[in-house]
Amino acid sequence: MVSKAAAYAQTSQNNDQLVIAHAGLVKKIAHHLKGRLPASVLLDDLIQSGMIGLLEAAKNFDGSKGASFETFAGIRIRGAMLDEIRRGDWVPRSVHRNSRAVQKAIDEVEKEHGRDAKEHEIAEKLGINLDEYAQMLNDIASGKIIGMDDLGVSEDVLVVDGQAESDDSYSHAVSGRFQTALAEAIKGLPEKEALTLSLYYDEELNLKEIGQVLNVSESRVSQIHSQAMVRLKGRLNNWS
Numbered sequence: 001m002v003s004k005a006a007a008y009a010q011t012s013q014n015n016d017q018l019v020i021a022h023a024g025l026v027k028k029i030a031h032h033l034k035g036r037l038p039a040s041v042l043l044d045d046l047i048q049s050g051m052i053g054l055l056e057a058a059k060n061f062d063g064s065k066g067a068s069f070e071t072f073a074g075i076r077i078r079g080a081m082l083d084e085i086r087r088g089d090w091v092p093r094s095v096h097r098n099s100r101a102v103q104k105a106i107d108e109v110e111k112e113h114g115r116d117a118k119e120h121e122i123a124e125k126l127g128i129n130l131d132e133y134a135q136m137l138n139d140i141a142s143g144k145i146i147g148m149d150d151l152g153v154s155e156d157v158l159v160v161d162g163q164a165e166s167d168d169s170y171s172h173a174v175s176g177r178f179q180t181a182l183a184e185a186i187k188g189l190p191e192k193e194a195l196t197l198s199l200y201y202d203e204e205l206n207l208k209e210i211g212q213v214l215n216v217s218e219s220r221v222s223q224i225h226s227q228a229m230v231r232l233k234g235r236l237n238n239w240s
Contacts, residue, residue: 016058018057018058018061018069018073019051019054019055019058022054022069022070022073023051023054025054025070025073025074025077026047026050026051026053026054026077027047027050029046029050029074029077029078029081030043030046030047030050030081031043032204033046033078033081033082034046035206035208041085045084046081046084046085048084049080049081049083049084050077050078050080050081052080053073053076053077053078053079053080053081054073054076054077056076056080057069057072057073057076057077058073060076061073094139095139095140098136098139098140099140099230101126102122102126102136102137102140102227102230103230103231103233103234104234105117105122105125105126106122106227106230106231106234107234108125109121109122109125116189116190116231117231119133119227122227134223137222137223137226137227138219138222138223138226140226140230141222141223141225141226181236182232182236185232185235185236186198186232188235189228189231189232192214192224193224193225193227193228193231194228195213195214196210196214196221196224196225196228197225197228197229199213200225207221207222207225208221
C-alpha cells in the first residue's frame with residue numbers, strides 16, 4: 001500500500017515535470033500578449049505572472065475531465081498574466097474621466113443625428129480639435145488594457161462537455177444573450193472599427209499588422225480600436 005507521503009511525493013514530481021515541460025508555453029503566450037499591450041507592460045512581468053499560472057495549473061489539473069494539460073494551462077497562464085496587468089493600476093484618473101467623456105459625447109451625437117457619430121462631431125461635442133481628440137484616444141489606449149471582458153464578457157474558463165452543473169443554466173443563458181447583443185453591436189459599428197476589432201480579437205493580429213491591412217499607422221489603429229471599444233460600451237450599457 002502506497003503511503004500518503006509517497007503519493008504526495010509522486011504528485012509533486014509529476015507537477016514539476018509538467019511545469020518544466022511547459023515553461024516554453026509561458027514565454028510563447030507572454031510574447032503574444034506583449035505585442036498587443038501598452039509599452040508600459042514589461043515582458044518579464046508577464047513571464048513571472050505566467051509561471052505562477054502554470055504552477056497553479058499543474059497543481060489543479062485533472063486529466064480525467066477530458067482536456068489536455070496544454071489547453072488547461074494556456075487558459076490559466078493567460079488569465080494570470082491579465083490579472084497581474086489589471087492589478088497594476090497605473091491609469092491616471094484623467095484617463096478614466098476622458099473615456100467616460102468620449103462615451104457620453106458619442107452617445108449624445110448619435111442620439112441627435114440617428115447614425116454613427118463621426119470623429120469631428122465627437123471632438124466638437126467635447127469642445128476640442130481633432131488632434132486633441134486623437135491624443136485623448138491614444139491616452140485611453142496606452143493607459144488601459146481594453147478587452148472584450150471590459151464589456152462584460154467573463155474570464156476564460158475551461159468547460160468540458162458534461163462538466164457544467166445544471167444550476168449554471170441561468171448564467172449560461174445570460175452569457176449567451178450578451179454574446180448575441182455584443183455580436184449585433186459590433187455589426188452596427190462603422191466599417192473600419194468593426195474590421196479592426198475582427199482583426200484584433202478574431203484573427204489575433206497586433207496593431208502593426210492591422211495597420212498594414214488598413215494602410216494606416218499603428219498609432220491610428222490604436223485610436224480606431226479605442227474609439228470602437230468606447231462606442232461599444234455605450235451601446236451595451238443597458239443590454240438585455
